Amino acid sequence: MNKPIILVLLYCFSLQLFAGSKGRIHKIDSLNTVLESQDLRDTNLIKTLHELAYLYEFENPDSALILYKKTQKLCDQKLTSSIPVGEQSAYAIFKAQSLRYSGIVYRQKGKYPEAIDYYNNALQIVLDSSLCQNKKKCAKEAGGLYNSLGILQRAQGEYSDALQNYLRGLKIFEQLNDKENMSLAYTNIGVIQYLLKDYRKALVYHNKSLEIEKEINDNTGVAQCYTNIGAVHYILREYDKALDCFKGAISRLDKKKNKALLSKIYINLGNVYKDIGNLDLSLDYYHKAYYLKKETADKKGVSLALINLSSLYNQKEDFLKAIEFGEKSLQIAESIQSLPNQKVANVTLATSYEANGDYAKALMHYKQYHLLFDSIFNSEKNRQIVEMEAKYENEKKMQELEKKDLLLQKQDAEMEGQRFRIYILVAAFFAIIVFATGLFRSYRIKRRSEEVIRMKNEELMQQNEEIAAQRDLVMLQKEQLSSLHNELTDSILYAKRIQSALLPSEQSLLELGKDFFIVFKPKDIVSGDFYWATKVKGWLVFAVADCTGHGVPGAFMSMLGIAFLNEIVRKEEVTQANHVLNLLRKYVIKALNQQSGETTRDYIETEVKDGMDISLCAINETTGEMQYAGANNSLYIVKSQEADADADCRLKEVKPDKMPVSVYAQMKDFSNHTFKIEKGDQLYLFSDGMPDQFGGDTGKKFMYKSFRRLITQVSLLPMEEQKVKIEAELLAWMKAENKQYDQIDDITILGIKW
Structure with a gap:
């Protein structure tokens, strides 16, 4: 049933492309005719060349560049001759526009240095008052050039320079009171502020853009602004505001003309809806996005939409559906050679197969994920080398194209007489093909009928043999799968033993001489969380970390973290908290071959980085000085009643740096917080597992507010009773009246009383 519908859609799509191409060719022919009839002294010639270059820009960028160069030469001839001041200003603007459009072509080709040169040359012209005397037009062209420079610098990750040019x-x-371009500039500045993680400033600029779009009554522009504002509220976890913005954007859109934005x-x-736990509504919108991506033939978008669906079905524990959509996504990503999509699809499929018990395929996709991880890194280095080689080759091609252009002009007259003969030959050729095709189809139909009869007879004879062979094969495969399952399970259990051996034992923690408790609950057999402690040179150093992922991938990262901490603190004897995290991040980036990424997209998206969130404390046992450094993980301190009677054991939260221990867009040194710790003070380090756990009567997250209240309550109890109370509260939260909620992440809480 699905096949005919797909074929019809593809056929309609090809007709639209063909019609568009014919219209473009007709326009090019018309402009060439105009060129032949015009005098070189006519200023309309330059406008015609501009139009022709623009048409070539999408299908033949090299030809477009040649035409833009012709325009620049014509303008130079006029500017060096004796012409009135008004005409001089017009030709200066024409030349600046031609340089700018040349820069846009080079930017689209990924040749950023050449693009910057063209933009700067154009700026010199429009900012030269002796050349460009039409102040309004020159100023508007300068504003457009600054915007073009900002777009290019944003694509290169040079956010500060991009922001200066946008401003x-x-x-x-x-x-100039140019409302439309003011709105565009505010949007671009808002995107830069988002990339710099200054989300409140991003909201200010996006709202300014929204006011203008409403004023000029541009519904599509209003929808785009609401989308960007909603994306910022989403990253700030202001979900109600985000929902209002996204729904407001939909209400403004023409759903037939704006399918890409709607998706x-x-x-x-x-x-x-996924983040707030409404998985059914989340699934509905992911499906809508998937169908729109298919309608617009956006294969990369279809692949990403399928990954979203697969991930959501994993969360709903419908692993067969998750596998179905994950395999489709991987197939499309491979067909378009999108390595980032292949990477995410493989790790999603690995999670699905592991949860479904198919450990062989899970292992295969984990291996493919790591291969792609390395491939993406290597392809970026190769791209830079190829870009340098292409620059050299392009210069040679430009010279050859200019020579060929002169030759083609001479040949045009000769080709005109040959066209009629070619048309006759082509018509005769197609007539022969049609006749031959008819004969061949008749012959094929006859042969096919004979072949079908012969094959049916053979199939009847082979069916009994095949059924017996298939039965034996199924039994053999069942035995092999059972054996493989046992081997993989044994391997993961052995990995658990290794991880347990690396974690500090309760006996070793007791030897540190402090009252403590540990709540350590891995989601799977092995954990992506870990805790760690040691004594070095009179300093007690301890930490709790949450690595990317859980299960086998998270366990790999946790063992790296433990090994690196042992190297940094025990061997190198580094005890200053922020220095420990700086070195740990350096080791992680080097071990995983990570590098900073780039983005050229107008809409805000996220990218997962392998690494860890961590809170780490170092206490001088002699002086009571305490240092804390954190990567996305806070520290809770409950002061003793004796030391702070008025506070009534009030909980104090020490905020971490908002960056992980891994590669990050804006990496800086971690902050070092210093305190004086008193006897009886209690410290709590933890991962995000318990605050993010779904449960209760409404099926929502436990949240940090409830977690802080729980820590405040149990801090009045002895440490061992605190552990019992926290575990009981977690168990009660996950067991609602009519439903038992599964643990969604590793949970680790470390409490220490000084």
């Missing part, structure tokens, strides 16, 4: 352009557009909004809605 320069905004100042010009404000002076992005549906994905954003799916993400919000």
